[in-house]
Amino acid sequence: MPRIDEMRYPHPIARLVATGLGIAGVLLTNNLPLLAVGVFFGVMPIMLVAGTIRPFLRFVLAVVLPIAIALLFVWGWLVGAPPGVPIGSAPIEGMAYAGVISLRLILLGGIGQLCLMTVRPGDLPATLRSIGIKGDALVIALASYALVPELRLRMEQVITARHARGLLPNRNVITRIKHFPFMLRPLFGWVLRSALQRTETWRQRGLRFDTMGNVLHVSQKHSAMVIALSLLWVSAVLFTKYV
Amino acid sequence: MGYPQEQHATLREISHQAITLVDGPNFSGRTDYMRAAIDADNGKSNGPSIYIGPEVYNSVSGLTTSVIDELRLHATENIAGTSVGELAAQLGLLDLSERNPFSLSGGEQAALVMASTLALNPRCIAIDCALEQMDRVLKSLLFAWLSNPENTDTMKLLFADNRMIESRDSIIGPRISLQRKSVNEPQRQANILPIEPLLPTLGDDFNLAPWKDSEPCEVNVDALSFSYGKGIPALNNISATFKPGGIYLLNGRNGAGKSTLAKVLSGVLKPNTGEIRSNEIPVQPWKTPGRLFSYHFQNPDLQLFSTTVFEELQSGLAWRPLAASKQEERVMQIAKMFGLTGLMNEHPLDLPFVLRKRVALAATLVMGTPWMILDEPTLGQDDQSAATIAALIKEMAAHGTGVIIISHSTWFADFFDATPMSLLHGKLTIE
Numbered sequence: 001m002p003r004i005d006e007m008r009y010p011h012p013i014a015r016l017v018a019t020g021l022g023i024a025g026v027l028l029t030n031n032l033p034l035l036a037v038g039v040f041f042g043v044m045p046i047m048l049v050a051g052t053i054r055p056f057l058r059f060v061l062a063v064v065l066p067i068a069i070a071l072l073f074v075w076g077w078l079v080g081a082p083p084g085v086p087i088g089s090a091p092i093e094g095m096a097y098a099g100v101i102s103l104r105l106i107l108l109g110g111i112g113q114l115c116l117m118t119v120r121p122g123d124l125p126a127t128l129r130s131i132g133i134k135g136d137a138l139v140i141a142l143a144s145y146a147l148v149p150e151l152r153l154r155m156e157q158v159i160t161a162r163h164a165r166g167l168l169p170n171r172n173v174i175t176r177i178k179h180f181p182f183m184l185r186p187l188f189g190w191v192l193r194s195a196l197q198r199t200e201t202w203r204q205r206g207l208r209f210d211t212m213g214n215v216l217h218v219s220q221k222h223s224a225m226v227i228a229l230s231l232l233w234v235s236a237v238l239f240t241k242y243v
Numbered sequence: 244m245g246y247p248q249e250q251h252a253t254l255r256e257i258s259h260q261a262i263t264l265v266d267g268p269n270f271s272g273r274t275d276y277m278r279a280a281i282d283a284d285n286g287k288s289n290g291p292s293i294y295i296g297p298e299v300y301n302s303v304s305g306l307t308t309s310v311i312d313e314l315r316l317h318a319t320e321n322i323a324g325t326s327v328g329e330l331a332a333q334l335g336l337l338d339l340s341e342r343n344p345f346s347l348s349g350g351e352q353a354a355l356v357m358a359s360t361l362a363l364n365p366r367c368i369a370i371d372c373a374l375e376q377m378d379r380v381l382k383s384l385l386f387a388w389l390s391n392p393e394n395t396d397t398m399k400l401l402f403a404d405n406r407m408i409e410s411r412d413s414i415i416g417p418r419i420s421l422q423r424k425s426v427n428e429p430q431r432q433a434n435i436l437p438i439e440p441l442l443p444t445l446g447d448d449f450n451l452a453p454w455k456d457s458e459p460c461e462v463n464v465d466a467l468s469f470s471y472g473k474g475i476p477a478l479n480n481i482s483a484t485f486k487p488g489g490i491y492l493l494n495g496r497n498g499a500g501k502s503t504l505a506k507v508l509s510g511v512l513k514p515n516t517g518e519i520r521s522n523e524i525p526v527q528p529w530k531t532p533g534r535l536f537s538y539h540f541q542n543p544d545l546q547l548f549s550t551t552v553f554e555e556l557q558s559g560l561a562w563r564p565l566a567a568s569k570q571e572e573r574v575m576q577i578a579k580m581f582g583l584t585g586l587m588n589e590h591p592l593d594l595p596f597v598l599r600k601r602v603a604l605a606a607t608l609v610m611g612t613p614w615m616i617l618d619e620p621t622l623g624q625d626d627q628s629a630a631t632i633a634a635l636i637k638e639m640a641a642h643g644t645g646v647i648i649i650s651h652s653t654w655f656a657d658f659f660d661a662t663p664m665s666l667l668h669g670k671l672t673i674e
Contacts, residue, residue, distance in 0.1 A: 125306075125316065142306040149308050153345050157545045164511050164546070165559050166533025166610070186548040193592060197301040204281065204293050205304075205317075205363060 009123065012130040014223035019115040021230035025237040026107045032096055034240050035103035042233060043110035050118045056110055064105050071098035139202070151187065158186050262389060265371075265403040267421030268625040269597045270438065273403045276421060277369035280401055290366035290397075295356055297372040297596045297623050298544065302356040303344045310347070310355055311340035317359040330388045331358040334381055335498070349376035349541050349619070350497030350651075357385060367399040372596075375406055375622050376541065378497045378651050405625050406652050438598070439582035441631040444638060449576050450611075451642045454563065456534055457611045459487035459643030460522045462508075467517030468669075469507050477503040479669035481517070485614065488643045490636065490659045491673075492650070495666035501649045502541060504666065505616040508647075509538035521613075533559070537610040541618040541649070543603035544592065552578070552594075552602055553587040559610040574609060580635070581605040597623040604632070614645040621655050633658035 010018070029035065047053040075081070076095035080088035083097070119127050128141050159176065162168050167182075168175055267273050277294060284292040295302045307313045314322060314331060322328040331337060334354040339347065344355055353376055360368060374382055388394055445451060452458060462485040470476040477500040485491060495501045506512040508519070510528030519526055521535055528535050537559070540546035549555040556574040563570075578584045581601045586594065591602050600623045607615060617636070621629040633655060636646050650656060663674045 120312075139306075146306050146308055149343055150305065150345055153343060158548055160506070160511050161540070161546050161548050162558075163532050164506075164509050164538045164540075165606070166531075166562050167558060168532070170530065182548075185550065189550075189590075189592065194301070194305065197298075198305050201302055201304065205291050205360070 009119070009218050009222060010226045011218040011220075011223040012127045014227050015115060015119075015127075016131055018226040018230040019111055021227075021234050022111040023108060025230075025234045026104050026111070028234075029237040029241060030100050031237075031240045032099050032103065034236060035100060035107060037236075038107050038233065039103055039110070042229070043107060043114065046114060046229075047110065050114065052113060052117045055117065056113055059109050059113065060106055064102055064109065067105065068098065068102035071101055074098070143198075151191075154187060154190055155183055158183050262386075262400045262402050264418040265401055265421065266418055267403075269405075269623075269628060271421040273421055274371055276419070277371050277401050277403060281367060281369050284367045284399070290364055292367035292369075292399075293360050293363070293365050294369045295360060295371065295373040297375065298542075299349070299353045299356045299373050299376070300345060300542070300544075302360070302373070303352065304359075308343055309341050310336055310344055313344050313355060313359055314362060317362040322362055326388070326394050327358060327362045330361065330385070330394075333384050333388075334358060339498075348498050348502060350378055350381060353377050354381055354385070354497070361394075365398060367401070369401040369403075371403050372405055372623055375404060376497070376619060376651070378495075379653075381497060405621070405623060405629070406654065439579075439585065441582050441601070441628055441635075442580045443631045443634040445580065445635065445642070446576070449580075451639060451644055452611050452613060453573075454611055457613050459645070460535075460613045461485065461487050462535065462614060462645070463518075463520040463523070464508070465518045465520070467507065467514050467519070469503060469512060469514045471503075476515075476669045478507060478514070478671075481669075481671040483664070483671060483673055485645055485647070487613070487645055488640050489645050490640050490661040491645075491647045491664055492656050492659065492661040493647055493664045493666060494651075499666045500669055501666055502618060504671070505536075505538050505618055505647070505649065508614075509533070509536040509616060511538065533562075533610055533612065535612060536614040536616055536647075537607045537612040539604055539607040539615065539617045539620060541622065543596070543599040543622075546603045546606065547591040547599065550590055551588050552583055552591055555591050555602055556583075556606050556609050559606055573611075577605045577609045580608075597625075597628070600624065608639075613643070614647070615639070616647045616649070618649045619651070620648065621650065621652060629655050630658065 009015075026035070026038070044053070044056070047056045072095055075098040076091050079094055081090040081094045085093065124142060124145060125138065128138055133141055159168065159171060159179070162179065162182065163171060168179060265273050265276055274296070281292045281294045293302075304313060304316055307316050314336065318325075318327070322331065334357075335351070336355055336358055339351060339355075344352065347355060353374055356373065357370075374385070377385070389400060464481060464483045464485075467478055467481040468476055469478040481504070493501050493504070503512065507514050508528065510530070510532030513529040519528060519535075526535060547555055549558055553574060556577060557570055560570045560573065565573075575584065578587060581604065583598070583602060583605060586598065586602075591599060594602065600620075604617070604620055607617070620632055620636075624632060629652075636648070637659065640646055648656070648659070648661065665672050665674070
């Protein structure tokens, strides 16, 4: 069994405070270089250390990049100026405006990912409980977290079953898209059934969500570090804004 | 629950520190008996009372995404170093710690459910045919742990298993025998579900292999390998010859790759390397699945996807150029064989486990392929039904249909003069 006490996490409250400060800083500033510093010297190094850089880069490439290109096109070329400035009078400022929005999106997404994705699934019950999510709300939150991987598995199983029955010629993307409507019915039925059956399982096991899974290993050093980093970020924002 | 009062006396007699066997055929009320025991016990003292049914995946919490987290969720303290932690290690769960509980094989899932249930330190556990998918080694390890009074000194254990014949000698404890008519519930159930007996024969008018591509054939497998992603090969350079009309019995520990081999042969998975030939002609089952081998899944709930039993059986014929009336005729013939004619408009997943397994078997047989792979075909079936299924398999083989059976039941295997094969670390040995 892995030594759980070797893992180090910021305390959930520290995590929440740092996230709040980080988001506040992003929303307060429109300083393009500072936002770029936040991305390249703030979020990305932490992502590298936390081992979540790949999903972050996927988010940047798949979500933010297309939006950024569209924004550059609109504000840099079509409008040719940032909002409140005569059209076509300041294309460079228009592009900078698009850059600010894009970097804000990257930072907000990155901070959100850092807040949520660095929690080990096993620590989720205790983490959520420590920030005040309890009882039924805790069960719903936990079930939602596990639902997506489970749905993905179940969908694979339906595909496998139809494939074995000779109804699918192969399992490539086009075939999956074509057969998607046939997947929905068994998936929907399965979700309802498993919800009912799980309710009984939880009830019978007396799943004591307020005491179970409470092996949460937090580190004061890591808590202090994330608070310090977020305070540094907000200070930099306030400094560039008002000084 | 419609349960006779006189039976409650027996519930109170269930002793601590012993495994109480609940014996009886399908529809004798074993499940109701065990559920009643759990309900009667729950909330009366410290510790939960837990029922684990044959669909073990329903006893997985659904709140975690890895085996280790499932164990941790159930433990109020770190189970490392505890006797349950040791049991989890013995059952091989720590080697699977990062796997999603729903991606495990049936036997591995049963082991996880047992370990996580025991981590709760329950007052009473009713194990209703939940361990049938476990291999004998895992089962004996589990029973050795359960039989140790140090581990279960305040725990009541109720145990039902259709493979009781194999377990009777190894489990010492009181026994409760139920007969088909001894409780009210099955009678009530029989009124709702018109269950008919399995027929031990295919019947004279039934054409087992009616298509041109379903004629008996020899299958050769050469140097077949498969691995999931970049992991350790699940199948490693497998070669075998399957003679037409042969019955082959595939053995192996839980997670050995038996189901993976079945999926590769049936075309659900594409092998990384190797060749499959039918009567010396190379074939690619992954391009034409369901033609050479049909595959009966171990877990019927993963095989069934239609909204009625009729649709479920018919789906295996959907791509055949066959008139609707002919399809219906074949479907009804098979439904009769499996005692399902009165259930054709039922949702397959609304049926009890024993019947869901029969629907899945019937849906496999309807395809009329020259080869069938039956993964634990007798799961949930009592002795009599298992013997009937064995008779059907033997008759199919006599007609030229080859059958590969995957089963942990040695009692069931003894029905056949089968060629034993075993799979270990991805290597296949044919004896």
